[in-house]
Amino acid sequence: MSLAKLRLTSLRTISPAQKISSSAWRSTTVCRKRFMSGDVARDPMTGEAVSLPDIEPSLLKITRTTDPKTLPPSSSLLFGRTFTDHMLRIPWTATAGWGAPSIEPYGTINLTPSATVLHYAQSLFEGLKAYRHTDGTVTMFRPDMNMKRMNTSAQRLALPAFNGDALIEMIKALVNIDREWIPKEPGHSLYIRPTMIGTNGALGVQPPNEALLFVICSPVGPYYPRGFKPVPLYGTTEYIRAAPGGTGAFKLAANYAPGVVAQKSAAKAGYVQNLWLHGPEHYLTEVGTMNLFVALKGEDGVAELVTPPLDGMILPGVTRDSVLALARNHVSGIKKLPGLPDQLKISERLIHMGEVIQANNAGRLIELFGTGTAAVVTPVDKIGYQGSDVHIPTGEDGMGPISKPLWTELVGIQTGTIKSDWNVVVTK
Numbered sequence: 001m002s003l004a005k006l007r008l009t010s011l012r013t014i015s016p017a018q019k020i021s022s023s024a025w026r027s028t029t030v031c032r033k034r035f036m037s038g039d040v041a042r043d044p045m046t047g048e049a050v051s052l053p054d055i056e057p058s059l060l061k062i063t064r065t066t067d068p069k070t071l072p073p074s075s076s077l078l079f080g081r082t083f084t085d086h087m088l089r090i091p092w093t094a095t096a097g098w099g100a101p102s103i104e105p106y107g108t109i110n111l112t113p114s115a116t117v118l119h120y121a122q123s124l125f126e127g128l129k130a131y132r133h134t135d136g137t138v139t140m141f142r143p144d145m146n147m148k149r150m151n152t153s154a155q156r157l158a159l160p161a162f163n164g165d166a167l168i169e170m171i172k173a174l175v176n177i178d179r180e181w182i183p184k185e186p187g188h189s190l191y192i193r194p195t196m197i198g199t200n201g202a203l204g205v206q207p208p209n210e211a212l213l214f215v216i217c218s219p220v221g222p223y224y225p226r227g228f229k230p231v232p233l234y235g236t237t238e239y240i241r242a243a244p245g246g247t248g249a250f251k252l253a254a255n256y257a258p259g260v261v262a263q264k265s266a267a268k269a270g271y272v273q274n275l276w277l278h279g280p281e282h283y284l285t286e287v288g289t290m291n292l293f294v295a296l297k298g299e300d301g302v303a304e305l306v307t308p309p310l311d312g313m314i315l316p317g318v319t320r321d322s323v324l325a326l327a328r329n330h331v332s333g334i335k336k337l338p339g340l341p342d343q344l345k346i347s348e349r350l351i352h353m354g355e356v357i358q359a360n361n362a363g364r365l366i367e368l369f370g371t372g373t374a375a376v377v378t379p380v381d382k383i384g385y386q387g388s389d390v391h392i393p394t395g396e397d398g399m400g401p402i403s404k405p406l407w408t409e410l411v412g413i414q415t416g417t418i419k420s421d422w423n424v425v426v427t428k
């Protein structure tokens with residue numbers, strides 16, 4: 001969308017008591033309509049509905065660093081430890097709406113000790129990547145999906161919604177300024193972390209009336225620098241990541257802190273990640289901080305790719321959605337992926353440990369893998385479950401026969417060797 005068009009759409013009515021929707025997945029446009037139709041902020045004197053400004057790209061102010069950091073050698077990059085020279089900040093208040101965006105030197109954030117984020121975890125974030133193609137073009141992968149998810153997370157926390165297209169424009173400007181930070185080596189990228197926090201100082205649980213949206217960027221290397229290494233999972237039943245009616249479908253900071261103890265206890269038992277099992281049936285939900293796919297043959301011998309449905313407990317992953325779309329396009333003949341079986345059933349359905357074990361025992365389990373922005377695909381070779389290990393088949397180079405063609409296509413798109421309208425150009 002052009003900046004002029006964004007300007008035209010940038011005024012909206014916001015509601016201090018934004019309604020929380022039960023749907024985990026909705027476009028920004030639909031979100032905006034809903035905010036327009038719900039409770040509205042009113043002028044205390046006249047009672048008239050007040051329109052507050054949305055993110056306004058034309059107000060962007062850029063202050064470049066006078067002290068640029070030395071770019072680290074790409075071989076030394078550890079995930080999320082190095083940050084680029086600049087960051088984006090956009091303040092919000094309940095009375096003035098979104099303020100002017102600014103790109104500034106990367107630096108600290110001043111918060112009052114009573115800031116709501118510090119007490120009530122009013123914090124949400126996103127994770128997406130920018131890739132440098134061999135011809136120098138820099139693209140982001142499906143940023144619109146992250147904007148939609150960020151708006152649904154904001155809605156769930158009573159934090160302000162915003163125009164996703166406008167934020168994409170601002171992120172493009174940030175990535176462009178720091179484009180030298182995108183490593184040139186294959187498999188490397190720039191990890192982008194948009195975040196929103198409640199900043200007003202007030203004890204007492206209530207919707208924040210001040211917030212800050214900021215975006216930082218971190219150059220990253222391949223998640224598996226020495227090739228794919230399948231990971232062992234601990235089938236976790238002592239702790240839960242999500243519950244019906246909870247917040248598992250939203251990317252809230254509060255979902256992650258309680259997972260650390262579970263992760264530590266899985267690591268102590270010799271496993272790399274938690275396989276989050278839900279309910280007495282032990283339904284498989286997610287793997288660590290990734291979505292989960294199981295590939296198995298049915299009793300009729302037909303291969304099926306299963307992922308748990310978006311029932312409110314599953315984060316609607318961008319990689320999950322992309323894998324499903326590529327697999328469905330393959331099956332419908334829109335784009336055949338070499339190596340993927342012609343006959344493949346694709347299911348978003350519940351699957352429990354009993355079914356996985358039964359398929360494994362009958363030699364019908366093909367593979368099990370996690371998906372996420374950081375690693376794209378992570379194969380699994382073992383599940384520690386109720387005192388013993390379930391050994392999962394893996395391919396020669398780690399990935400199995402279903403994940404490999406999907407991974408090849410996805411990474412080909414992200415790195416620009418395969419053309420796709422999922423890529424949004426930052427700079428050519």
Ligand SMILES: Cc1ncc(COP(=O)(O)O)c(C=O)c1O
Pocket residue numbers: 127286288289290291315316317318319320371372373374
């Ligand atoms: C809990 C959780 N599930 C799944 C994912 C995968 O989502 P995506 O593919 O959008 O990175 C993530 C990572 O963002 C996550 O934190």
